[in-house]
Amino acid sequence: MMLKAFLLGCIAFLGKCDLATGTNQLQRPIILGPLVGLVLGDLDAGIKIGATLELAFLGSYSVGAFIPPNVIVGGVLGTAFAIVTGKGPAVAFTMAFPIALLAVAIDNIFFSLVRPLLGKVADNYAEKGNVHMVSVIHMATGFLTCTVLFLMVFIGFSVGSDAMKKFVEAIPAVITNGLTIATGLLPGIGFAMLAQMIMNKKVVPFFFLGFVLSAYFKLPVVGIALLGLIIIFTTIDFTGKKTQLATDVVEEDDDDDF
């Protein structure tokens, strides 16, 4: 039990190292879920629950200065409790979301108080021209947070898993069914957020093209992406730059038309 809690804590620590190794998505539920599955002896459930949580937390992604719910602590504990209680993906989000909200509250203490203070310490070393110590503080600041996440998951799992089992069994069916419905709808928030970043009048029809291809023709996402590439290469003239260099005269004629 303690060993499992320790290993799950290590998964959370590793997840946070996402930001030390190139913001490479290591922290996402789709990656951490299978690892949790391995620790708890049910890889298959870990993969499936990870995918479900990935979609439910699709919109929980840091863009600009938006701090999303903590998907690491929420994802790891949510997946773990769902596997331990044997309730599967449906219950995972019910567990993961409140935990993620609680964890981000702790995160925010670091983001708004602890880290800015460490930034001041880095300033002092910069004044002295000490490059090495500025680097040390930068990395230490990150690893401190990793350690905090380790503790949250370690304590959460060792204290919680028995209590969680009883708690989950006590939840009325209407709540679990309701949250299953919500889990189905939630990826919509993520897609809406992503669409908002790139949507403009020119590309709106292509959104519906993708939708229709999937809804009527049952084309998988990979197929839609490949079709998208074909459309791009047949309709957009990427070689415009070359013709501009080679035939400046022709380009000038074009400009006159406007």
Place this chain on the structure above:
Amino acid sequence: MTSKVGTPINAENGGVITEKDLVRMFWRSLPMEFSWHYERQMHMGFEFMVGPALKKIYKDDPEGLKEALHRNLEFFNCTAHVTPFIGGITLAMEEMNRANDDFDASSINAVKAALMGPLSGIGDSLILGTLRVLAVGIGTSLAIKGNILGPILFFLIFNIPTFILRYVCAIKGYELGANYLEKVQASGLMEKFMLAAAILGVMVIGGMTNELVVAKTALKIGSGKSATQIQSVLDGIMPGLLPLAATAIYYKLLQKKTNVILMIIGTAIFGIICAQFGILAA
């Protein structure tokens, strides 16, 4: 630009930065967001990235080094994967600052600040808006069936292009200096690239809206065996109508700047209400 690894790229103008230094900067750009905070955001990450190179540039000028370290600990925030580009430009300018006494050092932070916004705009939409969608779409469609290739492909699809991009950014940022964005923008290539990415991105989002947003009604008209399932009526009008409607509502709410966390909580409550009255099926 016939640079070898060991010789300074910009030696004719008194530069000391070699390709090896830029490769080192690429590696040191990886923990960019590791110490992010609200006040100055990625400032320590940026200093971590350029620190050793600054030390090299201001090797015989301790006062200059202190000023440079101070300067590069100012506010910084950008899509992490393209930050080496700004790092490269910064180093090119720091070298100019070291070589010319009348160089206005404040222009370094001005250029950094001017690049953060546009580069984040491009980076967020290409990397987070398009590439991440592709990775999630392909990864989850496999993983949801329990296929271990799902997480693996998710990781590779996101990381192979972003690591290459990071590397190219580190080299090109330094080589081409501050005019690069201007050049690319003037040629119109960036605009076409953005359009292409947007087309690919929204098509995939469109497909995923149907495939991965799940909403089916449990309502019936009539009772017993003669009951008409509303869902089959809806499917007759258009398959995936409810997922599309749900996503459209979320989109409108986001445009009205609704808090995302409230939307998630609202969805949970809505789900429970639907379960209670059998409006949607679990």
